[in-house]
Amino acid sequence: MPTFVRWVDRLSTWCAVLAAVMLAAAAVIITWSVIYRAMGASTYWEIEFSVFMMVGSLFLASPYCLGTNGHVGVDLLSHYLPRSAARKLATVVALIGLGVCIYLAIMGGMLTFESFTKGERTESTWAPAKWPLFLSMPVGLGLTALQYVAELMRPWSDRDRVLP
Numbered sequence: 086m087p088t089f090v091r092w093v094d095r096l097s098t099w100c101a102v103l104a105a106v107m108l109a110a111a112a113v114i115i116t117w118s119v120i121y122r123a124m125g126a127s128t129y130w131e132i133e134f135s136v137f138m139m140v141g142s143l144f145l146a147s148p149y150c151l152g153t154n155g156h157v158g159v160d161l162l163s164h165y166l167p168r169s170a171a172r173k174l175a176t177v178v179a180l181i182g183l184g185v186c187i188y189l190a191i192m193g194g195m196l197t198f199e200s201f202t203k204g205e206r207t208e209s210t211w212a213p214a215k216w217p218l219f220l221s222m223p224v225g226l227g228l229t230a231l232q233y234v235a236e237l238m239r240p241w242s243d244r245d246r247v248l249p
Contacts, residue, residue: 093235101149104142144225186230193222
């Protein structure tokens with residue numbers, strides 16, 4: 086069990102690194118686009134590419150955010166509950182989060198498959214395929230579901246926090 090949790094934590098960290106690189110690439114491309122247009126040239130792909138990178142980075146960073154307890158949480162109730170009740174509440178909340186992530190990953194996978202099989206493209210001049218953008222949802226949320234499983238399996242003795 087500890088090996089699985091460590092493996093998922095490492096995977097989440099690598100996804101966060103990839104997400105950071107994607108955000109940096111989007112920022113560099115947008116900056117270049119602004120400078121290029123300021124010199125009188127025309128651009129057509131930079132904004133859409135940056136949107137693809139930002140959406141992908143959002144979903145890829147989600148497991149890391151969960152693993153580091155970085156998601157926004159409302160913990161007023163659990164703050165006033167006894168520790169054992171707070172753990173039970175956190176477990177229920179984590180199971181609900183796991184279910185939501187699995188459902189959204191499946192629906193995102195269906196959306197991606199449909200877009201891929203139909204050959205859908207964006208309506209812009211650049212017109213890239215839509216499926217790579219859609220693929221970020223099932224991948225990111227599937228990895229977030231995996232991180233939820235790791236959080237549920239994490240031994241209570243090793244925890245310095247209640248479940249996210």
